[in-house]
Amino acid sequence: MVESERSKLEQKLELLKQSYQHNLQEELTSLCHVLKKAQRREESPEADVVSSAVSVDDKAHDETSLDAIYRRIHKVSGSAGTFGFEHVSQLARALEVTLLNALKEGKSSLDASLVTLLQSQLTLMQRSLVPEAQPLPQCTIEQSDIRSVAKIWLIEEDALLGKRILEQLANFSYEVTLFSSVPAIANTDSEPPDVLIVDAAAGSAYLSPLQSLSCPLFFISEQDDFDARMRAAQLNAYGYFLKPLNIPQLVNRLEQLLQERHAPPARILIVDDDYQLAAYYQLVLEAAGMEVQVLDKPRYVIEQLTTYRPELLLMDVHMPDYNGPDIAAMIRQYDAWSSLPIVFLSAELDLNKQVDALSHGADEFLTKPISAAQLVASVRARVSRSRTLSALLNKDCLTGLLKHASIKSAAIDELHRAARQHYPVTVAMIDIDHFKAVNDTHGHAAGDVVIASLATLLRQRLRQTDMIGRYGGEEFLVVLPHCTSEDGRKRLENIREYFSRLRFNQGAQEFGCTLSAGMVCSIDMTEGEQDRLLVRADEALYRAKRGGRNQVCQ
Ligand SMILES: Nc1nc2c(ncn2[C@@H]2O[C@H](COP(=O)(O)OP(=O)(O)OP(=O)(O)O)[C@@H](O)[C@H]2O)c(=O)[nH]1
Known part of the structure; x- marks a missing residue:
């Protein structure tokens, strides 16, 4: 939150406090008047002959009744502390307990001792009407529309393994810097990363200084015993991954973390x-x-x-x-x-x-x-x-995206909202080309990496307000609110282009993939046809496949 917005909120809070203080002052004065009335009744009940003639309903609304006074004190005890009038709140709370006990004993009106107690406590409350400073809590959530590329530091002594992890993480558009040891970090003067991944073999004695970087820590390790995991927990590790590394699983966790940081406001x-x-x-x-x-x-x-x-x-x-x-x-x-x-x-x-x-x-x-x-x-x-x-x-566990049913219902809800509020929504079906061949040639695990990387790319290239789901095995559905077909086409072309540039590694082999997309914008549909938006996007995808793949059709 920018400083000017924060100071505006602080000013508003101050005004609110002043207005509450004024009302509280009036409330305490009014309660003192009511007590005087109650005291007069207590001292000369004969002067109160009128009260014996009033109806039951009037009695229920009698402002001098024990119940009516209790409710008002209860309200003060709940609100005064919230606005920083701690002492007033404590006094009111003690009074509230006494009045509640009197009510539980079956009393309905104030007796002389209660009136005296109330008067003395109300006087104390009036004297304590000085608010304590209550700073607003800091905003810890950063918000941005499109996420920037995350920076990762990887500490891995085994140069070959380090290079392999680096290459695979780079496929997911992370900016990774490789260090051979913990002390090597001391020689860098660049800003701390978003995430630090450390091979636990680096030795726990070395690791404590890493906490001063105050960025989330991930461990990779060969050990899966209690002591090893406990050491990681004591160092506040955010994740613990066993070798051989399952990269999509690691990426999933990284994405979860980064999403939390860039999560939309609650x-x-x-x-x-x-x-x-x-x-x-x-x-x-x-x-x-x-x-x-x-x-x-x-x-x-x-x-x-x-x-x-x-x-x-x-x-x-x-x-x-x-x-x-x-x-x-x-x-x-x-x-x-x-x-x-x-x-x-x-x-x-x-x-x-x-x-x-x-x-x-x-x-x-x-x-x-x-x-x-x-x-x-x-x-x-x-x-x-x-x-x-x-x-x-x-959410789907391989990609962290919405599952079929959830993205479908999110899409339908969004289309109805857009129709009510008259704004354009673009919907697109995206499918990886010749994916069966990827599995057949490079294995299912490599196929999973490709699916997870497209998911990551979609998250990185689309806005926080866009919705993305895994519609089927290698098929994705994206819903782009407030997006015309021209704009939608540009974004999808960008994703298509970017995806085709990704390189994947399977052993010594390197390979790439392409995608096809079919899109449709709600404003290009006729009135009653909007329910068919998903079908039209699917038809456009079919045209993209028939037209030679690696293209966006509408
Ligand atoms: N690795 C992996 N493969 C999957 C997953 N889900 C589905 N598949 C595979 O995705 C492949 C989809 O193949 P097809 O629908 O025949 O189409 P294609 O080979 O992508 O060809 P086109 O779509 O026509 O370009 C099948 O071989 C499925 O087994 C998954 O979660 N992981």
């Missing part, structure tokens, strides 16, 4: 009727690089989920018309949202109610007040785990 939906708190959470999460929308009317949650498609829902438990657990239970009725992470954010102290909320389909219960750092860490961890799980379910 999309969060906040459902909370308290606009100040919701605005605060929004600012904190945005400052951490996330995309956030706020919904203050829980009634429209399904519509909002459908249009915004968040990756996590952050929801208040107590809202005026509906409560959070009921909304969570309703969301779980929809297949599409059955695995959406739902996190409750509430000042609820009662453990039974927290457990009840979780049993209604929520994944986590965070108690207010929560610090900005805690909120960001918790949301980030949930989104990351959910992305990993969904990758396992929906």
Whole structure:
């Protein structure tokens, strides 16, 4: 995040805090007035004859009732700490516990001792109205549209093996520098790499200084025992690969790592009727690089989920018309949202109610007040785990791309969205030419390397917003939103050209491959024909094959 954007967010946060401080001041003053009223009633109940004549409904709304005071103190205890008024929050929390116990004992109105306690604590709260500094957490996720080439340092004493790994990784468009030993790194003055791959034979005594490079570490090793793997874990190794090396497997892991770093921002939906708190959470999460929308009317949650498609829902438990657990239970009725992470954010102290909320389909219960750092860490961890799980379910293990069913449904969803919002989408089917011959001549493992390299190339040459899937064995489907046929053709030609230049090694043999692609753009189709987009792309691919292969047809 650029510095100017960050300082804008910090200014907004400051304004929000000032506005909250003003409201809190008013709330505490208003509570003091209510207490005076309650005290007068307590001292001369005969003056309160009117109250005996009021209806049950009016009593329920009596602002001096124990329940009404409890709710207001509960709200202060949940929100004050969030805005940095730690001391006020602690005082309110202690009061809340006392009032809750009184309610549990069956009391419904304030007695003299409770009034005195409340008055003294409210005075203390008014005096403590000084916010503590709360820096916004740093944004740790870099975002860019197209990923740059990743730099890798490989430390391998065996020069022949090092050269072989380097050549194979170069096929996947990584920029690899080979070092013969750990000390050799000391002689380089270039920037640290994105990833460091080390042969564990280099000796663990040498390895500790590598951690100062603060880049992810991958080990390659001949040893598969507990001690060897533990040493790697203690050095925070991100991956451990056994020799002989399975390059596609290593590349898969590298890609996973690089994708995490360049992952699109997490999309969060906040459902909370308290606009100040919701605005605060929004600012904190945005400052951490996330995309956030706020919904203050829980009634429209399904519509909002459908249009915004968040990756996590952050929801208040107590809202005026509906409560959070009921909304969570309703969301779980929809297949599409059955695995959406739902996190409750509430000042609820009662453990039974927290457990009840979780049993209604929520994944986590965070108690207010929560610090900005805690909120960001918790949301980030949930989104990351959910992305990993969904990758396992929906992604192909050789290429890390979407599987057939997932890319097909992503394509159909995107086409419908594009038709509603009137923007062009280009769809392309890509197939490796004469792939059977690659397998027959160089073996299945070499064929796998070719498939994985095309996947990597597609990821590297397309935008983060494009969708890529492995449609069949050596066939890929790509969906390019906001892309005209002219633009789509340029991108596919670039990929075709680049792929034809890749060299693969199998033993002493070197070989290359080509691809054919069939593409179609949604705006070139007639109104009712859009459902046939995939069929038309497939027909275009067939023409490319018939026309001699190594070409893009539309
Ligand atoms: N190595 C490897 N081969 C695969 C995989 N999935 C499918 N294949 C092979 O891909 C080959 C596809 O061959 P065909 O569909 O006959 O077409 P082709 O040889 O690519 O020829 P054209 O498409 O006409 O250019 C078959 O031999 C499959 O066994 C895989 O995951 N790995």
